[in-house]
Amino acid sequence: MQIGLVGLQFSGKTTLFHTLSTTSSHAQAQKEEASIEIVKIPDERLDKLTSIFNPKKQVNATIEVFDIPGLRMSEDNKVKITSAFLSSVRNNDALFYIIRSFTDDSVPHPMNSINPLRDIEFLETEFLLSDLAFLENRMEKIKKEILKSKDDKLKREMPLIEKCYAHCEKELPLRTLHIDENDLKLLSGYQLLTLKPLAIAINYDEDSIQNVDSMIEDVKSKIGKSGAVVIPFFAKIELELSKLSIEDQSAFMQDYGIKESALSKILRTSYDLLGLQSFFTVGEDECRAWTIKKNFNAQQAAGVIHTDFFNRFIRAEVVGNDDFIKHGSFNKCKEAGSWRLEGKEYIVKDGDILNIRHN
Numbered sequence: 001m002q003i004g005l006v007g008l009q010f011s012g013k014t015t016l017f018h019t020l021s022t023t024s025s026h027a028q029a030q031k032e033e034a035s036i037e038i039v040k041i042p043d044e045r046l047d048k049l050t051s052i053f054n055p056k057k058q059v060n061a062t063i064e065v066f067d068i069p070g071l072r073m074s075e076d077n078k079v080k081i082t083s084a085f086l087s088s089v090r091n092n093d094a095l096f097y098i099i100r101s102f103t104d105d106s107v108p109h110p111m112n113s114i115n116p117l118r119d120i121e122f123l124e125t126e127f128l129l130s131d132l133a134f135l136e137n138r139m140e141k142i143k144k145e146i147l148k149s150k151d152d153k154l155k156r157e158m159p160l161i162e163k164c165y166a167h168c169e170k171e172l173p174l175r176t177l178h179i180d181e182n183d184l185k186l187l188s189g190y191q192l193l194t195l196k197p198l199a200i201a202i203n204y205d206e207d208s209i210q211n212v213d214s215m216i217e218d219v220k221s222k223i224g225k226s227g228a229v230v231i232p233f234f235a236k237i238e239l240e241l242s243k244l245s246i247e248d249q250s251a252f253m254q255d256y257g258i259k260e261s262a263l264s265k266i267l268r269t270s271y272d273l274l275g276l277q278s279f280f281t282v283g284e285d286e287c288r289a290w291t292i293k294k295n296f297n298a299q300q301a302a303g304v305i306h307t308d309f310f311n312r313f314i315r316a317e318v319v320g321n322d323d324f325i326k327h328g329s330f331n332k333c334k335e336a337g338s339w340r341l342e343g344k345e346y347i348v349k350d351g352d353i354l355n356i357r358h359n
């Protein structure tokens with residue numbers, strides 16, 4: 001799974017990116033090309049399991065974060081969308097608009113003034129236009145092909161594309177259109193931009209921390225039907241905080257009045273947007289978090305570990321997270337009556353500890 005940080009130039013994307021990364025050096029902050037970081041997802045539940053098993057290694061779930069250089073002012077003093085930019089955006093499973101609200105005279109804004117709502121609207125409009133152009137092309141193409149081909153798929157696709165086009169024409173992003181699962185599959189290869197789950201992350205000045213809740217509510221009330229989640233962050237101080245030890249970080253966050261770090265907010269929101277959850281496997285070799293879709297059954301979850309586990313699935317031993325941490329092993333959970341043997345149809349719950357039986 002990959003999320004993309006998208007926005008205008010100098011909105012704080014790379015600064016935020018560096019608060020997320022645990023490995024890269026902060027020295028490359030001004031780098032201009034796009035970069036991808038695999039971000040380890042902190043998980044207290046996994047930490048607890050590791051303290052029980054003391055395994056050779058702990059493997060956290062990860063998510064890929066793509067830092068895309070922002071749109072800048074071109075020679076005619078306008079900010080223009082480029083095809084290179086659009087194709088970088090298309091590559092992601094979910095988007096985070098990184099929107100500037102901080103003021104700093106030494107950092108120019110490509111549109112020369114600070115106006116978060118205008119910047120959000122700019123991105124939404126450009127992406128909507130890109131989807132409209134694609135859908136229009138697709139309709140033309142289907143019309144031609146449908147005459148030559150007996151493919152039923154095209155006949156199913158046409159009304160769907162028309163429905164999407166009509167929705168976009170009303171200036172509404174596709175993420176606010178109800179599309180059923182099968183139709184989504186038909187669209188999945190097209191990478192429509194306004195269909196991607198969206199969070200709008202607004203980069204505020206540190207002196208806004210106390211009023212940020214009402215500022216966010218204000219933005220939410222003005223962006224209308226965007227179907228987006230809106231979250232605040234404070235790139236500049238959070239970058240400073242991210243260099244401190246975990247203990248110092250929480251002390252400083254308390255001092256500043258920051259309730260949750262940008263890292264934690266971004267990861268939590270990504271999981272929500274993408275409909276993801278975790279399950280765990282445990283043992284003396286490794287304790288590990290795995291990422292699955294929310295409605296995955298036991299067999300699908302097994303397939304994430306290994307395709308053989310999917311094909312040769314027999315049963316899954318399952319213990320809920322709290323129960324496992326309370327009792328500390330599958331055997332003790334058995335004695336306590338909280339161990340279950342489930343078939344392939346079992347819908348895995350967030351935090352479940354699984355042991356897959358296969359032949």
Ligand SMILES: Nc1nc2c(ncn2[C@@H]2O[C@H](COP(=O)(O)OP(=O)(O)OP(=O)(O)O)[C@@H](O)[C@H]2O)c(=O)[nH]1
Nearest residue numbers: 009010011012013014015069070102104107235236
């Ligand atoms: N005062 C202040 N400066 C910030 C903040 N966030 C970022 N900056 C500064 O703004 C400049 C641009 O930040 P970047 O994070 O590189 O911006 P970007 O969005 O990655 O820019 P592009 O990659 O060019 O699109 C840097 O000098 C940052 O130090 C902030 O919250 N407050």
Ligand SMILES: [Mg+2]
Nearest residue numbers: 013014069070
């Ligand atoms: Mg950057």
